Amino acid sequence: MSYQPSATLDAETHDAISVDRSKGDFTFPERNKLDAGRGLTDKTVDYICNVKNDPPWLREFRHKALKVFLEKPMPTHWASKDLENINFDEIRYYLSDGEKPKRSWDDVPDDIKRTFDRLGIPQQERAFLAGVEAQYDSEAAYSNVKDELTKQGVIFVNSTEGLHQHEEVFRPWFGKVIPTSDNKFSALNSAVFSGGSFIYIPKGVKLKQPLQAYFRINSENFGQFERTLIIADEGAELMYMEGCTAPKFETATLHSAVVELVALKGAKIQYVTVQNWSSNVFNLVTKRGLAMEDAEVRWIDCNIGSRLTIKYPGVIMKGRRARGEVISIALANTGQHQDTGAKMIHAADETTSNIVSKSISVGKGRATYRGQVHIPKHLKGCKNNTECDALLINTNSRTDTYPAITVKGNRHSTQHEASVSQVSEDMLFYLMQRGLNQGQAMSLAVNGFINDLVREFPMEYSVELKRLIDLEMEGSVG
Amino acid sequence: MNSPVPAPTPSAALPALPAWFTSRQQAAWSRYLAIPTPKRGDEMWRFSNIKQLDFTGFSRSTGVPAVKEDGATSLSPHEKTGILPVIPDRQDACLPLDLIARSSGLEDTAAKLIFINETLVHSQSSLPAGVLCLSLAEALVSHSALVETHFMKQEPRLGSAKFAALHEASVVNGVFVHVPDDVEVAHPIEIHHWLAGSNTLIFPHTLVVTGRHAKVRVVEMFRSADDLQPGLAIAFNDLAAGPGSKLDYVAIQAFNELSRVIQINETAAARDATTTGFVLNTGAAWARNESLSRLEGPGARSDMLSVSIAAHAQEYDQRTFQHHVSPGAFSDLLYKNLLYDFAGTIFSGLISVDEGAHHTDAYQTCRNLLMSDTCEANSMPGLEINADQVKCSHGSTSSQISEEEIFYLRARGIDSAAARQLIARGFSIEVLARLGDEPLESLVIGFMDEKFASIAKASN
Numbered sequence: 001m002s003y004q005p006s007a008t009l010d011a012e013t014h015d016a017i018s019v020d021r022s023k024g025d026f027t028f029p030e031r032n033k034l035d036a037g038r039g040l041t042d043k044t045v046d047y048i049c050n051v052k053n054d055p056p057w058l059r060e061f062r063h064k065a066l067k068v069f070l071e072k073p074m075p076t077h078w079a080s081k082d083l084e085n086i087n088f089d090e091i092r093y094y095l096s097d098g099e100k101p102k103r104s105w106d107d108v109p110d111d112i113k114r115t116f117d118r119l120g121i122p123q124q125e126r127a128f129l130a131g132v133e134a135q136y137d138s139e140a141a142y143s144n145v146k147d148e149l150t151k152q153g154v155i156f157v158n159s160t161e162g163l164h165q166h167e168e169v170f171r172p173w174f175g176k177v178i179p180t181s182d183n184k185f186s187a188l189n190s191a192v193f194s195g196g197s198f199i200y201i202p203k204g205v206k207l208k209q210p211l212q213a214y215f216r217i218n219s220e221n222f223g224q225f226e227r228t229l230i231i232a233d234e235g236a237e238l239m240y241m242e243g244c245t246a247p248k249f250e251t252a253t254l255h256s257a258v259v260e261l262v263a264l265k266g267a268k269i270q271y272v273t274v275q276n277w278s279s280n281v282f283n284l285v286t287k288r289g290l291a292m293e294d295a296e297v298r299w300i301d302c303n304i305g306s307r308l309t310i311k312y313p314g315v316i317m318k319g320r321r322a323r324g325e326v327i328s329i330a331l332a333n334t335g336q337h338q339d340t341g342a343k344m345i346h347a348a349d350e351t352t353s354n355i356v357s358k359s360i361s362v363g364k365g366r367a368t369y370r371g372q373v374h375i376p377k378h379l380k381g382c383k384n385n386t387e388c389d390a391l392l393i394n395t396n397s398r399t400d401t402y403p404a405i406t407v408k409g410n411r412h413s414t415q416h417e418a419s420v421s422q423v424s425e426d427m428l429f430y431l432m433q434r435g436l437n438q439g440q441a442m443s444l445a446v447n448g449f450i451n452d453l454v455r456e457f458p459m460e461y462s463v464e465l466k467r468l469i470d471l472e473m474e475g476s477v478g
Numbered sequence: 479m480n481s482p483v484p485a486p487t488p489s490a491a492l493p494a495l496p497a498w499f500t501s502r503q504q505a506a507w508s509r510y511l512a513i514p515t516p517k518r519g520d521e522m523w524r525f526s527n528i529k530q531l532d533f534t535g536f537s538r539s540t541g542v543p544a545v546k547e548d549g550a551t552s553l554s555p556h557e558k559t560g561i562l563p564v565i566p567d568r569q570d571a572c573l574p575l576d577l578i579a580r581s582s583g584l585e586d587t588a589a590k591l592i593f594i595n596e597t598l599v600h601s602q603s604s605l606p607a608g609v610l611c612l613s614l615a616e617a618l619v620s621h622s623a624l625v626e627t628h629f630m631k632q633e634p635r636l637g638s639a640k641f642a643a644l645h646e647a648s649v650v651n652g653v654f655v656h657v658p659d660d661v662e663v664a665h666p667i668e669i670h671h672w673l674a675g676s677n678t679l680i681f682p683h684t685l686v687v688t689g690r691h692a693k694v695r696v697v698e699m700f701r702s703a704d705d706l707q708p709g710l711a712i713a714f715n716d717l718a719a720g721p722g723s724k725l726d727y728v729a730i731q732a733f734n735e736l737s738r739v740i741q742i743n744e745t746a747a748a749r750d751a752t753t754t755g756f757v758l759n760t761g762a763a764w765a766r767n768e769s770l771s772r773l774e775g776p777g778a779r780s781d782m783l784s785v786s787i788a789a790h791a792q793e794y795d796q797r798t799f800q801h802h803v804s805p806g807a808f809s810d811l812l813y814k815n816l817l818y819d820f821a822g823t824i825f826s827g828l829i830s831v832d833e834g835a836h837h838t839d840a841y842q843t844c845r846n847l848l849m850s851d852t853c854e855a856n857s858m859p860g861l862e863i864n865a866d867q868v869k870c871s872h873g874s875t876s877s878q879i880s881e882e883e884i885f886y887l888r889a890r891g892i893d894s895a896a897a898r899q900l901i902a903r904g905f906s907i908e909v910l911a912r913l914g915d916e917p918l919e920s921l922v923i924g925f926m927d928e929k930f931a932s933i934a935k936a937s938n
Contacts, residue, residue, distance in 0.1 A: 077519070077520070077521060078521050377851075377852060377854070378851075380851075390861075390863070392863065392865075392866055392868070394866065395836065395865065395866040395867075396833065396864070396866075397866065398862075398863060398864045399861065399862075399863045400860070400861060400862045400863070401859070401860055401861040401862075401872070402858065402860045403857070403858060403859060403860070403874070404524065404525075404856065404857070404858045405855075405856065405857040405858070405874060405876065406525065406854065406855070406856045406857075407846070407848065407854070407855045407856075407876040408852070408853065408854040408855075409848065409850075409851040409852060409853065409854075410817075410848035410849060410850055410851050410853065410878035411851055411878065412848075412876070412877075412878075413875075413876065413877040413878070414874075414875065414876045414877070415873070415874070415875045415876075415877075416857065416859060416872075416873060416874040416875070417871070417872070417873045417874075418859070418861060418871060418872050418873070419870065419871040420861055420863050420868060420869075420870040420871070421868075421869065422866055422867060422868070
């Protein structure tokens, strides 16, 4: 539905820009200078290597990954059958941002503009998010931040630049946290990745400001197959934010990112994601962090958009006293399936992990929590806490929970709890009695349900999140 | 997997089985052949030790002869005696007598049936008029239509479809209980199953049907004749609780630690029916329990309970399904596992609320108490909710006894080994209290204490 039949068509003649207002997503014709065409073969991979001027080791890596991708079956024995609707031959695996599509603010559908208004997004960012501008002009706004980063020795570049210019730091960790063969989609990403960030924080550097993907200039910000690698050296600390709360212009229907985090001794990484892809997107993401001694990796994850999201951020706690945490909010509206969760692999003594997941199903939406906690033998003092709560708004909303907890040995403790509930009639009645209409009352109740998690997000995000949830809830009751 | 049994051939010794049954058996046999053997990676067998499914070498028993030439053993109100078989060509010729003597259970029973392998060797009963309690082999002939209405009606969905088909194709005997409308059976019906001989395979089947506002409690005990010969049981219990009735089922699995068992339970609760299912696992090298409760009418209630005490290298693999088909029903599951030595347990539970099954209350709790640093507990509590106005929750914990608790008891003069056992016992007994029947509780505790004693002995 979202594919433009051809990238070579003139924008003027191709005025049917397939705006699909009913679904809240919209597309523009593309004019990409570099385009690997549709479908995935060895040729596609070679094309990407050539364009990106990949070193030989990476070319080999990509080809191997392609083989793994083709060999691996779809995980439909446990995952949604909807995956079978992905037509891998129809997808373009590489679109260069060499030439950015030019279009005017007037082309942006009204409802998207209204959403931006409601979310209170700054004018500059709106144009960028709508795809009107090639990139958000962040130079002015964030130049101070950039200066300071450079002074501290922080490397913050896109992944291509990272592997070319900082190979000595990049290569030892690249593909180590998430091996190519981890799953079918990590293999796909390994074969065709482009875009994403590479970050290195030197020893002891603690960043006060969060880093955001769109600080970076001239980068493929919201790549289809982005690859991010973040390394926090001993004692370093950072918070990274990916995505944004606004609905995003999107033409590609398959997103498959791989994000690897490495927190060395005593380091601390927080990775915040807000995913709001348009509702035709398959979002199949592999995210995993490695926490060494005394290190901490936190995933703060919010999924609002997409047709099907499959994402289980994980932490491998490899050093003593390492800590992993996943905080996740999912909102599934009609036509959406949010299949999210967490994976906690304890691999050292006294490691602790915490998973808090809250999901809201609206209309015919389906929210799924899938989790894995693994505490092997010969370890002691490991702890896990898992909580997942689901809220159902309408009669045909759906929610599932599938945790798997393995504990070996008697020196650990785990607890898992899940509940499913709905906004009670009494609560709504109470609020409406005080003058709220049903929609407002419902919104307030839903915001209350996720309030303790929203507070974990940076301030601007949490404000936007609340507004976004209000928006999503509109028309769901009554 | 090598098939442990040949294709079913109607036994000449038995009177003609009804046509529906033989055709069901044939259909089940082809289903058994068609369904692939579970393999690694199957979601329903996640964490399972698939190697345990190799049943090569097991065969149907031939050692213990039938009670009568025709195999039918009708139950009459008076006690049957003098029908004990004696096997001339076996050295343990007096085994049946011995086993009957060892078949002690509750003091007050409404009926008592004893099976050796698949042969009914003893039965006595004092049941109210109209209540049927007879061997399945006989019921198939005498109450064919009634059995047909209820026999294996639900589709197995917890992974053992293949073995359920094997059971259906191979079953020759078991128990059929039917309690008509408004009849209450005051005391439990007690059934003993003994697995005898080396590499013996049995297919015990228990079908319990209650009519409107009827009440019955069935207690089954599964044991091995001795501790040295491995056996295999593929057991099925089928419980159909009619509207407003109360049906309790208790299974005590205490086979020897060389045996393996697959036990499939299917419970259907009609409107306002109350069912309780309880499983105690103390025996077997490997046990797989699949328990499915289907709540078919408003006001239906199902309590699913289990205690498993796993020691040495025992593996217990339990899968449960709380299926809310109707709105306004209630289900509550409590499974507790105690793990010693190198034992392993798997709990995989799912609460599934169908579309339209609003006002459902469903709860699920699994608790693992880890007693050694080499045991392994896997928990997969799951929820699938397609309805609104539901109250569902699940909880799963794995932990060990804290040093404080031990200290507290030691301060009161109890040594640490005894303290640990005391806590472990208390942990399990919480589940038994839900049965609300003291004689039955003490029977189950008796089996538990036997296991605790063997664990204590091994550790000394």
